[in-house]
Structure formats: C-alpha cells, structure tokens
Amino acid sequence: MEIVFILVPLVLFIVALGVLLFSWAVKTGQYDDLEGPAHRILYDDDKDMIPLEARQPDSDEEPADN
C-alpha cells in the first residue's frame, strides 16, 4: 500500500497539468466555438490528397483544380 504515497501525488500532478492545459485552451479561444469543429471534421475536403492510384473510379467528384 505504500505505493499510494507516490501514486496520489503523481495523479495530482497530472491533473494539475490537465487543468493548466485546459485553461490555456480556453484562453486561446478554442472553446469559443463548440459547434463548428464538430461539423468540420465531417467534410472530406481532402480528396485531392488521396493518391491517384487509390481513388475510387466511380467518384462523382472531380479532383479540385488547384
């Protein structure tokens, strides 16, 4: 059980890091928009990053022209 004397402070240290990280994230505005990113992840706007040989032949989308 003596391991607790090390584990508990360790946990608290990690938790403290987490809290600091979270407040940094909030302060840099990452929590200002809670809806946008949830949608953004679903947009497969990376079609032009798929290697040519891996593309589906029946894709109805032309590769972006940029």
Add this chain to the structure above:
Amino acid sequence: MTPPNCFHCGEPAPGEPSITLELNNQLKHFCCYGCKAVCETIHSEGLTGFYDFRTEPAVTPRSLTSSELDRIRELDHSLVQESFVSPVKGGQEAQLLIGGITCAACIWLLENHLKKRAGVQSFSVNHTTQRARLVWSQDKAKLSDLLIAIHELGYTARPYQADEVELALKKEHRSMLIRLMLAGVGTAQSMMLAFPLYFDLIDNIGPEFVTFFRWFSLLVATPVIFYSARPFFTNAARDIRSKHLTMDVPVAIAIGLAYLASIWVTVFGGKDVYFESVCMFTFFLLLGRYIEVQARYRAGLTGNALAGFQPTVAARVEGDQTVIIPAHQIQIDDIIRVRPGETLPVDGEIIRGQSTLNEAALTGEYLPETRIPGDRVHAGSVNGENPLDVRVIKAGAQTRLSGILRILDRVQAEKPSVATLADRMAGKFVGRVLILAPLVWIGWWLAGADDAFDITLSVLVVTCPCALSLATPTAITSATVKLRRLGFLPTRGHTLESMNTIDTIIFDKTGTLTRGELSLIDQKAVGSLDETACLKLAAGLEKYSEHPIAQVFHSYASEAIEYVENHLGGGLSGRLGEQNFYIGHKAFIEERLSVPAPASAHHRGMEIWLASDEEWLAIYRLDDEPREDAALAIKTLQAMGMRTILLSGDRSDHVTYIAETLGIKEAIGQASPEQKLAVLENLREEGCHIMMVGDGLNDLPSMAGAGVSVAMGRAADLTQLKADAVLLNGQLMQLVEALKTSRQTRKIIRQNLGWALAYNLSALPLAAAGLVPPWLAAIGMSASSLLVVLNALRLGKAPAPQSYKGNQAVGLQTLS
C-alpha cells in the same frame, strides 16, 4: 407539374426558359442568374462538396448595387479601418460579421473560397457567433476586394468591433468555463480520495493513511474554493454590504465553514472531513451559473450594438470636396454628406438633395419617407437613394437617438431588482441556523460532551442549504436548456421566475407580430401579358433599387432591362428592346401614359403598377403581413387568460387592421417611445404584470419598464442585449411554450424547496441532539441534493421542437 426548386437556394425556379447549368452531367435548375453565378463560382473552385455537406439550402444571393459597392470600397480608408482592423504579425487582422450563414457547410465554403484569394493569410468563421477573423497582407490585396469575394457567394460581410460589454462577457464566459472545469476535476479527485475514508478501508492499514488522504484532499479542494467558488464569496460580500440577503450568502457560508471545519479536522484531528462535499456543491452550483452566463453571452454578442445606428465616421463637405472625419469630431453647423445606404450620425436639416429616409429606428415605421431640403432628419435614420447634404443641428449626446437611450438607462436604473423566491427564503433560514449552531455548541460544551465540536459540525452540515440553494438554479437551468432548444433564450437569471406572474402581454407591431418587411400579397395582370411575364419585367426594373418595395421583387426571376432610371418617390423606368417600361405608384405612371388607369377596388396595403409605353400591364399589392403563427399564438395566449395589447409607433389604420386580423382587442397606434413607456406605466399602476415583446430601438424604453422583455431574434442588436429573453427564430408560438415551462418550473421549484425544507427541518433536531454522526449527515446532504437535481431534470424533457416552417432542405443530395 410543380416547377423544380433552385439547386442553390431552394426557391421555386419557374423561369421560362429555365436557367440551367450542367454539373457533372446532371442538369441543375436555378431560380435566378445570381444563384447560377454562385454555383458556377463554387464549381470552378472545386468546392462542390458544399452541396453534399449542407443541411440547409443557401440564401438567395443578390448582386451588389453601385452604392453598396461604394460603401465597401470606403472600408479601404485607413480612418474607417481604425475601428476594426489591427496589425498582426505579417499582416492586418479584421473582425467581420458574416450574414447569410445557414449551416456549417456555409462556413466551410467561405473559408475555402477566401483562402484561395491572393493575400489572405487566414480566415476563420466562428459557427456560434458568425464572427469571422480575416488576416491578410495589405500590400497584396485590398480589404474591399476580399469583402466583395464574400459577397460573390451570396453572403454578406460587415466590419464589427467588440465593445467593452462584449469583451467583459467573453472574459466572464471563459473564466466561468475554467472555474467549472476546475470544480469538476476537483470533485472527481477529492471523491476518489474520500472513498477509502468513507468506507473504513483504512482502518486496518493505519492512521498515517487517513492523515495523508486528508492532506491531499485539502490540497485538491483549496484551488476549488479559492478559484472556482470565488464568485459566490464576492457576491456574498457584496450582498452583506448592501444588507440584502441572497442565496449567495448561505452558499458562501456553507462552503466557507465546511472548508474551514475540514481544515481544522485535518490539522488537529477529528472524525470527518467534507472536502469532497464542498467541491461537489460548488460544481453543481457553477453548472447553473455557467449556463446562465452562456445564455447571456449568446444574447450579448452584438458587436458594437450601436454601430448600425451610430456610424463612426462621417463625410464633411469642405468646399467642393468631402473629407472623412471621425463622427465625434462633428461640430454643430458643419455640413455633412450622407450617401445612399448610410446611417445619419447627427440630427440636422437637409440643405441639398432629396431622398427617402428609413426612420424605423426611431418610429418603428417600416416604409421610408420622402424628405426634401428644409426637412428635419434624425440620427439613426438610413438614407435611401440619393446623397444628402445635411447641416448639423445636434450631434453626439444631444441627438434624439441618444435621448431614447438615456430614457432606457434611467428606466433600467429605477427598476427594482427582482428578489427570487430562493433569495427570500435564504434570508430567513440562514439567520436562524447561524444563531442555532453556536447555541448547540455551547449547550453540548456546558453539558461536558467531548464531541461538542463534531455535533456542531453535524448541525452545520445537515442544515447546509445545499438542497435549498440548488432547488431553484437546477430547475431554472434545466428549463433554460429546454427552452433554448425551442428557440426561446432567457438571458437573465430572473426571467423564468418573473414570467409566472405575467398577465398582460404587449406586442409591438412591425417586426414582432408582422414580418417587418413587405411581401407580395396579390398580383393581377390587366394588359396583354400574363402574370409571369409581368413579374419578370417588374423584377428586372426593381433589381436596380434598394427601396423596401423593390426588395419584394428581388427574389423573383428577372428580365435584363436596361437604362433603368430611379424617379424619387414615384417609381422606376427602363428599356427592354424597343419598349419602355414603368413601375411605381399610380400617379407616377399616369404622368407618363396617355391611357387612363384601369379601375381597381380599394384594398388594404400598397398598390404598385407596371406599365409599358402603350398599356397598363399589372397591379401588385404589397403589405407587411402578420407572421404565420401570430394569430394562433395570440389565440392561445388569450385562452391562457392573458390580456394582449398591440402598441405601435406605426400609422393607426394598419395597426387597427393587424389587431383585427389577429384578434387583439386593444390596439394603440402612433405612439412615440415616451408615450409607449407612459402606457406601460399606467398599466403597471393598474396592477398588471407586463411582458413586452418588441424588436426596435423605439421599443427599448418600454421594454425596460416591463416585468419581462422579449426581443425578436432579428431585432436591433441593442434591443437583444437589453432584453430579458430573445425569441431566436421569431416563432411567437414559443412564447406560449415559454410561459407553460415557466409555470412548470415554478411547480418544480416549489417541490424542491418543500423537500429541502422538510429534510432540513427534520434533520436539524436530530443533529442538534447529537444523534446524527457527521458521515451520515454528509450522506443525507448529498442525497437530498441529488434528489433535487434529479427532480429538476424532469423539466428538461422537451416536446420535439415544432417547426412552423414548411421549408425543407432542398439541395440535399442522397449521397451515401
């Protein structure tokens, strides 16, 4: 057969010949060339994914008129940019407010569209607030070009500058989130540490573990108390100083005492510590506060609320040219030039030019009035077609608009703060417990008990007003969340409670009961052309005007008419092929046509005629129509026993007409903001509890005077900021739902308070008698709090949000 819907905006696309575009071997129909152009732009940039991703049809785009272009070009002026552009590393950063965003795909489209422009370093749109941040390098691109690029896709962009109120709200919102998170983490950690203490797991290991766990619990709880719970302490201190006991006082005392007592036990030894209870209590309370702050933040997102009404710069006429100066430097007797579409910064007198002015901000009248040299004009009015030179009579704080805002401030300052039910109970209850606790301690100490301190602690913990103080906020939180899903956003803590007592509802007319814009209610072809052809001609002519009448026609397919001329206060003329066409008031056309006008029956609303050189072609009737659900909402409210009153600054006959259509018996028209307030005060003296629903700046003073004020979602920003609640989607039926929920909320609050009081009162004597060990007190306290929270959650069970829109997402493709 129904005409196909526009591929881009979902409006019917009846065009003949139809406007089409071939996309990926599929023929798409469009309602107008604007939509087609946007779709082509999207396609040529390889962003067609937009049509797959979107969940709502896009807005119908509108091409910019030359005066709008001029206004956008003006944004390149460094003096104008001062307010919303700031230099950042490697470029300039502008804050913009984007209009026309219907779903998340719009944001994706905009961001990708702009990132392809030269000079744009980054562009991001906030989905919640529709604010955008644009970073660009000034030497590679002009700001106006980038804004025009946004308009190209059918969205609008205007600069905005966060004012102090918004910055403060944003800071509060963020710090609240951190507080909440810290309290949550603290609760989890201290619970984990308390677990072995509660269940005697440590008895067979040794007392050094107890001490160890307690010290670490103390370590965890300390930041929660000093950071997360700080708002409670500062509020309590403020309330004590102002000798006004609110719920914050017992909360602060409970948190403070439990924390101090636990420290005492930790340091000097004793039976139990309550760090985890303190953390959990803080967390639950903060959750309610956070949701309130969030609601206020959303409603307070107004940019500079007055920006639309009080321009920051003005063009001063000096000899033959104009110089742009900051608005606050305008002096009396200066001559300033107001271009079409601009807002007047001052009260003054027209000395040159003739135009129509939209004075909705001051009077609530939605149709612009014609103003000629010699007329008085007021700050906040929007200029229509022609440039005006205005001699300044009053500027800055002396204007009529500032006057209205001063009344608002006065009324708001005089309004007594609403004492909530919980606050009233808090005062009584806390006082008694605070007297009782020391008595118990002295009693047991005199009786020679060793554990006098433990018993006193039990008394304090048992009577901890947790359940009592959670009773109201939890119910309000859960009701708020439910109502927000329905589109009714309470922005003040007291809104829901105050709504219980409402027995009179006052509605503004324009923009509240009606849509606040003209719509085509009837059309009839009287000449040789059929209705569709006439409508296309009309739309082709009106495309060149920004007048509200013209805007009715903007959404229809149009003919490419040339040489369009705007005849002020009359109508428009233009040429198609060999023929001249006219649209406008009857008198205007009679002047130009030798044929007498066909007879037309008297009808409400406004008549607009279309004619060619030889004949009268069609008549259009326009009116400001009531909202779809207005009649139903009024009927339901009246069935609930509400007295409904229509109070408008608008002309009386239309007010009476709307009142009759909707079944409102009391209607007052042509009321100035001051008169509106007077009506309201009279009613209040009669003992009515008033809810005021409005949307304009002219409603503001009376809204401030009402018990509960509700602003429409499209209301002026300042109106939304000052209102107690915002009706986000403009569905009046949600008022009914909100009133019902408010009654339900009161019921739940009563149940909660009843339970909390019963628990506290029955536990108190037991604890004072020393029959409740502290650990049982802690469990009882947590259980009673939990029960209150669970009871409140019942409120959140919302009926499925009803949609009064028939409009479904049209452009959605079935793409797997």
